[in-house]
Amino acid sequence: MKKIGWDKNCYYIDGKPVFLACGEFHYFRVPRKDWRKRLELWKETGGNCVATYIPWILHEPVEGDFRFGDIPERDLEGFLTLCAEMDLFAIVRPGPYVYSEIVHAGLPPWLIENYPDLLLQAIDGRTFPESGVVSYLHPLFLEKAKKWYDKICPVIAKYCLSRGGPIAFAQVDNELAGIQIWLSGGYDYNREAMGIGREGGRYPCYLENKYRTVEAMNRAYSTDFAFFAAAEPFAGSPAEDGQRRRVKDYEDFYFTAIGEYALTLSGWMDSYGIDCDIVHNSPNPDSNTWVTETAAAFIKKGKPFLLGSDHYYTLNQDWAQNNPTPQYGVRMFYSFEILRLMGYPPSVFEMPGGSPSDWPPIQKEDLECCYFLNLAMGMKGFNYYVFTGGPNPLGIGATGEIYDYNCSVSATGEIRPTFEAQKNFGLFLKENSWLAAAERHVDFHIGYVKAYTRSAKWFGSEKKRFSNSAAWEFVRKGLIPCAFGSSLSPALADLESREFLEDLSKPLYIASAASMPAGAQKKAAEFLRLGGKIIIGPVFPELDEELNPCTILRDAAGAGPSGKLIAPWPLINTTGGSPVSGVMIETPLYQSPAPQGAETIAVLNPSAAHYGAPGGSPVGWYKGYESGGALIYLGAWFSYGLLTQGAMLRSFLFRLAGTKPLVECDNPNIWTSLFRSGDKSALFVINHYSSRARASVKIEKDRRVCFEKRDLILEPMEVKRIVVDQ
């Protein structure tokens, strides 16, 4: 077996940059007699790795009665041996949870039946035995799970790469926190596991570690708990800041506990000599930051950890789309950006290979579009879920007797049209493996504040202050699609990391809430002081991450406190430069008094002046600073839908920093993404609609056109790839 490694840029096989091309292949579903044939088919698509769950329910159906290799469906070692023989890496996923449309989400049924104490508890004490939702850190659960790990880890260790086996990565548990949050509606409040109300319990210890004194905690919470162990989590929707802090702290504590659980599982693996890197799969783009504390815990322990995300577009009729729409593309984009900022080569550990539903159908053109779209948005590795399936053994299947999943290779081994999509994709990756190490071109940065992605429960929506979630929504539904629709290529910049301070040439758009961590405010202020260019709005932050007063950034800009502007049908006009008239934006609208010498660059359109502020009211200003830095404040935010919004964004970036898109596409519906490595470039031109489209693209540098393609015709759901060697 070759060596496999990774860094923040990409994966490497024997030191050469590659795409991780993995396919989910369940030894317990695919008939053993068909393994070889189907693995050959997998390799035909360019696959270099397979992944499989190892379901606890299958190998310990009765407590204490462990079974391996007694029937073909339990011949894990035979499977791993074959993978090594066929030169395929393997990712093993031994749970405890696996989900995978297996009953009890893969936990053995005797677990909850016999040990109901280990169930998760909702804040009101309810448990969910039917849904099999356990409390990860309950000592009973850890005890039973360890016994499972005691049996499975030696097997995994035996087949690690270091020992000549195929196992390159091992995943702890599955979509951590997912089953708890989705099925209980909230976090784990199991008193035993979380130590609520118990001296020395995890929760009181977390609080003590954070606040040091009970007085400080009570001040933050507006409570009068006598000691840390008396603290109870806040139930319900928080209505004032003390309650908000309690909800936020419990959430952060909860995810810290998740991290402890993950590290515990990893520690068990260590103790059996499993020396491959640990991976994990966030359930979807909006859950990537659930794994923040877990990632930090692994770093602190000096243990390699690689987080990927799961990127389905439809698994049933209720999903937001039947095929890869631009909105799906936006979510994939910020998912990859978040993973990149966390230090990982952006990976899709569950890329659609099919669907558990027959309808809406998974279609070849859609799948191919999905794959190339993910690639265009920054993907460096993927795992098709699933590549192929087969009969569900021993009644463990939750969705039927056969796990066909409408894959490219059916449960009975037939090749479906979607196989061609996988082959096409694999061929492209093989012919362009240089792309794995290539960099995506970026025109400007959009500020990223991790806390904004995790504020829905404590600062999600509020009438008085512009909330964290609203700011993140401005990024997701406003700035990102607006950028792509205006030929601009954005990237997220982590405001709490120093990296963005190193590139002053790229202007930075900060979608800011009333709250922003002090560290982020400091770095943004430093960016300005170093000569950086910022657009910020719709408000200047006035609070830090604990909702305590903090105006570092506002002070650095010399601005006054942001206040709401009444304008029920807000249209704004930009002034100066290339003015844009009648840009529609969302309510609420804001104003922040400008520093001396600032120039008004946006005003309320007179037609908007009904029952509110008068037309001409200033809503944005531009200010140049002595440091060479410059700042545009715009008291508006928007959900992208209008070309005028794009024109406004472009005019501000140009005004601020002379920024123009490197790649210009004349069709605003057709989005592009450019990658470069040395002399090679790959331009992706994306038509994620159901109609044929025409678009012209050109690349202009220093007023010289160095690349142009006129009147490209793109088929429905086509992602054109233009690879250039120059």
Place this chain on the structure above:
Amino acid sequence: MKKIGWDKNCYYIDGKPVFLACGEFHYFRVPRKDWRKRLELWKETGGNCVATYIPWILHEPVEGDFRFGDIPERDLEGFLTLCAEMDLFAIVRPGPYVYSEIVHAGLPPWLIENYPDLLLQAIDGRTFPESGVVSYLHPLFLEKAKKWYDKICPVIAKYCLSRGGPIAFAQVDNELAGIQIWLSGGYDYNREAMGIGREGGRYPCYLENKYRTVEAMNRAYSTDFAFFAAAEPFAGSPAEDGQRRRVKDYEDFYFTAIGEYALTLSGWMDSYGIDCDIVHNSPNPDSNTWVTETAAAFIKKGKPFLLGSDHYYTLNQDWAQNNPTPQYGVRMFYSFEILRLMGYPPSVFEMPGGSPSDWPPIQKEDLECCYFLNLAMGMKGFNYYVFTGGPNPLGIGATGEIYDYNCSVSATGEIRPTFEAQKNFGLFLKENSWLAAAERHVDFHIGYVKAYTRSAKWFGSEKKRFSNSAAWEFVRKGLIPCAFGSSLSPALADLESREFLEDLSKPLYIASAASMPAGAQKKAAEFLRLGGKIIIGPVFPELDEELNPCTILRDAAGAGPSGKLIAPWPLINTTGGSPVSGVMIETPLYQSPAPQGAETIAVLNPSAAHYGAPGGSPVGWYKGYESGGALIYLGAWFSYGLLTQGAMLRSFLFRLAGTKPLVECDNPNIWTSLFRSGDKSALFVINHYSSRARASVKIEKDRRVCFEKRDLILEPMEVKRIVVDQ
């Protein structure tokens, strides 16, 4: 001008069945100098009618200062004269509300500024002045609105068809209740208008009319109000049946008040001699039944009234789809069915002509698919919103200075690609005007209970009983798409109307909740007694519409009370006939003890037997009755996604009534719809996906293939039309 009429089947011009082909054309936006040219373009698409709002805000900008014809943008009469000259019918929509992306939703700004008392009040007393949400029945609002009608109605009357003008229909207000519900989050609780707490007020009178005695009301509500005028609406989510009845009654009262408002406006029109029929536009398929009481009020007054629905698929990135998906098709289908059952020729009073957003884009192929899809689902008339626009006059535009709406003819008169879609559609309708009077083929009926569509707030979701909303969801997301995906053509049958009793040949699938109106239960029982065939599930009703005990239907079937079956991962097997194995369904699952002599036809799949009922537990039975009637009870419901669900549905319909689809399509993703009139047939074959598809269709009657087309190739978003004369 010709004569125009309508009945429950279709529209008629000079007695000949036609499609109403209307286009929204705002005299106040389209430049007057361009009216003729653009109306000619409209006629080129086959249009026979235009519709326009008459914005109150435009014609009475200052209270008491009415302006007509002083500027081109207010030249309503010039416009109507031109329509008559060009032989185009007109639908006028004088509000008071018009929405139409006009500030204050079209109300004059002085109205709310000067008369804040007339604002809607939420149940907690909050008002929404910024959003311009008035209380329709507030005496002040009616007073000011009447003054507007006093001025506009004589103009409308002058141009009615009966007087040689073009006006065929007049619409009262716009999307009634919409602005109130969307912007206040609930209904109107304005105490003055609704008479809450006032002797002789509307609300107490409604209650008295319903309950007769305060004691009866208090029994129903579990309250102790001293008299009717003391009754207060219930705030919050109801948790027990008394509260549920209070919420339901207020909702029904609210929509009755809506009806009173609509009738009042219509009465004013009458008094000025406006003699054309009144129309109205429900905002979307799920709001059609908001207009139930309004429709009844008009019928009671003997005044013609025609309700249509508004059928957009995307107006911004947050809509459920970017183009006409099958899920959109399902909503259009039940929208038309509901309108048909209400006695109207199904009409789309706002059919997408464009979008206020530039992105997601409105594309030619999508629009054409949308039009033909609506036709295939039963449409008999439409109004493109909008056909063409122009500058927003006098700052009344809420979304910009130009109302372009991305229509087929731009604000400056340029013809866009989507114009071709409208021409293609218009040409088809013209060449096939016989279709207007054609009947859609139906294989089986799905029971329709009006109350189920209006239960979200009072019996929307419940753990203990299968709720009304869940039953309606089973229809919308389960039975309808499953039918289409299985080559079956369904129609809704109103269980509270005698019509379905006249056709015993068609089996009837009743998606039943724990509650079902006594009248519906009686008719379903009668259907069985007459020899009809019923499938019912997942429960037998045990309550009537007032949530009082009622087991008429269950008793007629001879079944026992429905109880939940614990089965967290439910799969069922059908037995007998063409058995289907491992059909996945939703939880909860139910059982209802069968009458003597019933035969088990569905059981729990053994693999589902985890932490719950054992495998083999019966979940469905078949019973034949002496009357010749037969009933299948199935304790399961599902959201459509699997071919096994379709196979199960088909096997049950065949078992019950020998029903087979008349039209068989071999591709389950491709849906069909067949219309017939005399010797002519039109078969629609629908590919509402982004990939090309292949499908074979055939029509078999009495074991004889009378029509067949093999291997049709359908382009992305294509609706093939196969017209046959035989």
